[in-house]
Amino acid sequence: MTKALEIKSLRKVYRGGLEALKGLDLTVNEGDFYALLGPNGAGKSTTIGIISSLVNKTEGEVKVFGYDLDTQLADVKRQIGLVPQEFNFNQFETVEQIVVNQAGYYGVPRKLAKERAQKYLTQLGLWDKRNDRARTLSGGMKRRLMIARALLHEPKLLILDEPTAGVDIELRRSMWDYLTLINSQGITIILTTHYLEEAETLCRNIGIIDKGRIIENTSMKLLLSKLNVETFVFDLEPYSNSPTMTGFTMRELDNHTLEVDVPKERGLNNVFEQLTAQNMKVLSMRNKANRLEELFVDLVEQGRNQKESV
Amino acid sequence: MSMAMNLTALRTIWIKECTRFLRIWVQTLVPPAITMTLYFVIFGNLIGSRIGEMGGVSYMEFIVPGLIMMSVITNAYSNVASSFFSAKFQRNIEEMLVAPVSTMTIILGYVGGGVARSLIVAVVVTVVSSFFVPLNIQHFWLIVVTVILTATLFALAGLVNAVFAKTFDDISIIPTFVLTPLTYLGGVFYSISLLPQFWQTVSQANPVIYMVNAFRYGFIGVSDINAYVALGVLVLFNLVFFALAWSLLHRGVGIRS
Numbered sequence: 001m002t003k004a005l006e007i008k009s010l011r012k013v014y015r016g017g018l019e020a021l022k023g024l025d026l027t028v029n030e031g032d033f034y035a036l037l038g039p040n041g042a043g044k045s046t047t048i049g050i051i052s053s054l055v056n057k058t059e060g061e062v063k064v065f066g067y068d069l070d071t072q073l074a075d076v077k078r079q080i081g082l083v084p085q086e087f088n089f090n091q092f093e094t095v096e097q098i099v100v101n102q103a104g105y106y107g108v109p110r111k112l113a114k115e116r117a118q119k120y121l122t123q124l125g126l127w128d129k130r131n132d133r134a135r136t137l138s139g140g141m142k143r144r145l146m147i148a149r150a151l152l153h154e155p156k157l158l159i160l161d162e163p164t165a166g167v168d169i170e171l172r173r174s175m176w177d178y179l180t181l182i183n184s185q186g187i188t189i190i191l192t193t194h195y196l197e198e199a200e201t202l203c204r205n206i207g208i209i210d211k212g213r214i215i216e217n218t219s220m221k222l223l224l225s226k227l228n229v230e231t232f233v234f235d236l237e238p239y240s241n242s243p244t245m246t247g248f249t250m251r252e253l254d255n256h257t258l259e260v261d262v263p264k265e266r267g268l269n270n271v272f273e274q275l276t277a278q279n280m281k282v283l284s285m286r287n288k289a290n291r292l293e294e295l296f297v298d299l300v301e302q303g304r305n306q307k308e309s310v
Numbered sequence: 311m312s313m314a315m316n317l318t319a320l321r322t323i324w325i326k327e328c329t330r331f332l333r334i335w336v337q338t339l340v341p342p343a344i345t346m347t348l349y350f351v352i353f354g355n356l357i358g359s360r361i362g363e364m365g366g367v368s369y370m371e372f373i374v375p376g377l378i379m380m381s382v383i384t385n386a387y388s389n390v391a392s393s394f395f396s397a398k399f400q401r402n403i404e405e406m407l408v409a410p411v412s413t414m415t416i417i418l419g420y421v422g423g424g425v426a427r428s429l430i431v432a433v434v435v436t437v438v439s440s441f442f443v444p445l446n447i448q449h450f451w452l453i454v455v456t457v458i459l460t461a462t463l464f465a466l467a468g469l470v471n472a473v474f475a476k477t478f479d480d481i482s483i484i485p486t487f488v489l490t491p492l493t494y495l496g497g498v499f500y501s502i503s504l505l506p507q508f509w510q511t512v513s514q515a516n517p518v519i520y521m522v523n524a525f526r527y528g529f530i531g532v533s534d535i536n537a538y539v540a541l542g543v544l545v546l547f548n549l550v551f552f553a554l555a556w557s558l559l560h561r562g563v564g565i566r567s
Contacts, residue, residue: 014567015567049567052408053407053408053566054404054407054408054566054567055566055567056562056566056567073410074410075410077408077409077410078410080408082408084401084404086401088400088401088402088404088405089400089402089405090396090397090400090402091400092330092333093326097326097329101322101326101405102405102409104318104319104321104322104323105319105322105323105405105406105409105410105411106315106319106409106410107312107314107315107316107318107319107410108318109318110318110321110322149405153409
């Protein structure tokens, strides 16, 4: 299978001595929808910065669709479309100027750039706004503008750094649909996000990065199967006698809410049986946190404990 | 990237730069016209009539080439300095850095924008001056070559300034403390032959002297310095500043971490 991205032993030491990446290895296959997760300061943005040549690497090897970052920089750049975390377009230019100019920097002739601008701005619901200055757009529109801008030279690899930060749920879901669509059309996507639900919904494979190293690189399915205990919140009819729960860890939040840790092998049936036996009526039930969120926290903590014990 | 693609990128940057200064024409094209009109009225007409001749021509005729050159210098410099620094500040410089645009293309695009603005301003100021003094041209091509080389040099200098600048203050310090003194002491308002020998020698270290004199020679055929020497100095300064700008941008100074 063709490798869209291949990173070996990547190190970055910033001026001042901060070592942001400590020998990072990462491979993303062509056609993948890959999530790169990690806590703040883990090295996600530095990694993306190096791939997109905004940050100079200290050591290591980066290849994009087989092109080497050191020796075939122009070819590497042509493969990548970057949607950065912060708005980085000229706020005084119009929507159309921004995307057409970006295509121009990649050598796309103006006529073709204008045709593509119409195509991508229409797909992202911005064609009506093409003559508006970028600063007048809403936050969600600005995010979509950055996606359109990144697609104008028709890259094979799209990298999105927190693309839905500050975007409302409805718009976020429409962006997910769009990203899923272009991924199905063959564009490889790498995404960093703080919304773990987003990673779980969209991505097939996942890498978790912490303190400059990849601590987990696997498929989303495999990762989620590692989740042994899930916490459920039960809304009960108000009670006067506190319930008891054998074989489960339980916390009472108030006189009608319980939090129960449920090991995967035991399942939920026994929880319901015990509550029913005590005449507790379950009104509703939900996951306390996103499943991936629990795993993410566990993995990052495990990684840190291991390092501390070393 | 192929030559055709690089030309497309260059055209894109140049058009973007021209669109920028034309969009804010009230801030970029009108002020030099007003300032120069005041210079012509006060120094040329009112005070100049009492000064008499300088270099064999009326004082007004003497200062016109210098004043045009002053506008060219200021506008070429400030256009590139402020546009490139704004691109750094708003981070839209990243649009170019992620694309396969060569360093040479970025320099030529930005400098081309600065030269375009300063040439438009030069034409505007020349037209304004023609209301005060008849336009006299002795060596047309010398004027053209000098104005382009001067505009290019100061556009490059503005680019270097913007590369190093970290705040908006940093792009106004050089114009205030370096450019203005060099221009005022660069023979715009006087012939350096009026200075004592020592200061004449010191003045020759000021590059603006060469530009103003070559330009003035093109208009009125009078110069303190040989026009070809002046052009040679201009070419030399251009090469030095181009090499400096290329080296800085290629290494990513101020734009890549």
